Amino acid sequence: MYKSLCYCNISTITRNMNGFIKAVESIENENPGLSMLEVVKGIRKTVGFQTNLIENYLGDESDAHNLAMKPSVAAYVSEVVHHKVSKFGEEEGVVLTLDGSNVALAPMLLGLEAGLQSTTKNLIPGLYPLTLTENLAASFLHHAQNEQTSVPLGSKGFWDSIKSPKVYTLSGLPSLATDALLTGGIDGTILGSEVAKFNHLEISLSNLLKSYYSHKLDLAGLDTAPRLISQKRRINFRTLLRFSSLKNQVADALTNHLGFYKNSDRKTLDAVMHEGFEKFAYLYAVCPNIIMRSQWGAAAYIGSPTYLSLPVPYLFIHHTYEPSKPCITFEQCASDMRSMQKFHQQTNGWDDIGYSFVAGSDGNLYEGRGWNWVGAHTKGYNSKGYGVSFIGDYTSSLPVKSAMDMVRYDFTKCAVDAGGLSSSYSLYGHRQAVSTECPGNTLYQEIQSWEHYKQKRSSPLTNHICFPRCPRGTRATLRDAHMHYKRRCVHAT
Known part of the structure; x- marks a missing residue:
């Protein structure tokens, strides 16, 4: 650098x-x-x-x-x-x-x-x-x-x-x-x-x-x-x-x-x-060390943000899936943040990067929509919770322990103490609210041992993304890349 x-x-x-x-x-x-x-x-x-x-x-x-x-x-x-x-x-x-x-x-x-x-x-x-x-x-x-x-x-x-x-x-x-x-x-x-x-x-x-x-x-x-x-x-x-x-x-x-x-x-x-x-x-x-939007080189928010009503009752855990590799330097994490924001704005047509915050493996937490703005991370719950994502694909592996501890302990204490997150908040994996594999099987298994994790969907956590039916003899698969849902039909086995 x-x-x-x-x-x-x-x-x-x-x-x-x-x-x-x-x-x-x-x-x-x-x-x-x-x-x-x-x-x-x-x-x-x-x-x-x-x-x-x-x-x-x-x-x-x-x-x-x-x-x-x-x-x-x-x-x-x-x-x-x-x-x-x-x-x-x-x-x-x-x-x-x-x-x-x-x-x-x-x-x-x-x-x-x-x-x-x-x-x-x-x-x-x-x-x-x-x-x-x-x-x-x-x-x-x-x-x-x-x-x-x-x-x-x-x-x-x-x-x-x-x-x-x-x-x-x-x-x-x-x-x-x-x-x-x-x-x-x-x-x-x-x-x-x-x-x-x-x-x-x-x-x-x-x-x-x-x-x-x-x-x-x-x-x-x-x-x-x-x-x-x-x-x-x-x-x-x-x-x-x-x-x-x-x-x-x-x-x-x-x-x-x-x-x-x-x-x-x-x-x-x-x-x-x-x-x-x-x-x-x-x-x-x-609090963890939070890299502000201006520090990682964020583009401007498109339009005018909607403000959250604080404290929010939910915390949703994500993985980025793409980028699939963890970032271990500030320069790479900042580059990943700019890449995700560009994808979310230009490909998904969103106002900004969807996540509230993003955890790198470099020891930093990166500001996305931040403490006050409604995100685009969990359909149906963007106005009711924070979405925190780990950079990387955690389908078959875990983020580094220091990154998980930063979110599990430092971020949640910081958020509760600041009045952003309810002290009785409920923690969910992204897949519990939306039909997706996010935050990856291995990470999802891990967060089930975290404080405030909720095993069962509590009403109204029942929203799903709907797609047309697949032809007879095929089945649907769904992947989540940058929260851009990709559905394809494959032959049933």
Whole structure:
């Protein structure tokens, strides 16, 4: 997915993690013998990244090495590390990673530096403030004072190109804690904790970043993958983080913003913090990583969508059948999503891709019609339920366990907690509502052990697709490809 890096024209640089890693490799080659900590501090000094908060925890940058590096490399690093959002909504200091995440480099590097210079494994001075709490506190306060023109956290965006990303533009209302800043902060927390616990004197910064961000999954997906990779970010974050401690630090950071007290009392402050933090935990620790439509390159919805009445009572499980192979990379899954949407719109004549959400084997859940729009996944029940499909043909095999767990546990909890899915929802296979082989025999057998599965059709789950009768002496077969029903008559045996 990554193209070769060119530092020649900063206005056209490719902003992906692979490009940044190549720049780090160049710096390491120009400065042999330096430790990972010396390289990280040297990069911070080179780009002039220093605030009172950073100095308080990491010290003055003046004692860092003056790294030798090519002018083009220095300009490139400065360009991709400095974070800011332009008045046009373009977010800088963000790179696209192989797993489809958008990562702000500054909080990731600050977390690493805090961990590298820590003298204790369990308490890393400044780790949370440098990676997460200051951004969260600033965003919560900003939103409290600008409720109509901002969101508390998590503004996402889209790249001008997935293969060669150069410009990242935020969608919708902005926040001071964008999705990329929080993802970078989470990575900084994970990597900072990792280097503080284990001896990493022999590993270089570029190799650490490669092992974390550039791991390529095999057909087993996350099931057999190493522990410390970006695709397992949320798993590691949930395991590592003490949320009560982080919540207390966010509250302390809010208290330090004395200007807010001039117009608000402590009760208001507490309400702002509690609501914001609960949403943060919900979005970044409970829910699966959801790749938004703009991120996978969706075409526009045709016409005007119909909105669901939430919460919906049903969840239907599908397989795509075609594509028949699981996707194990963000690039391939995004391509499959575009292919299915094109088929549904241009061949089936639908307004959009039919599914509500689609599970890849890459660790991501892909937004189809999403939380609020009526789908085209289960005839007769599109307005009453979500349709979640697994990419692949699961007639005689199962999706990888990590993908099934993502739907079975993470998605359903996220959907119920958000008020999209009823807490007493009923789970069905597609074939229980429509005459089809979907979601495949093997997957259908599997979901019968899932929570909320309903064995018998409960009224009114009796709709079928009707076709003309086959001639005498033949029988009908029905296949489901992209929910495009193909019926043919074959000789009876």
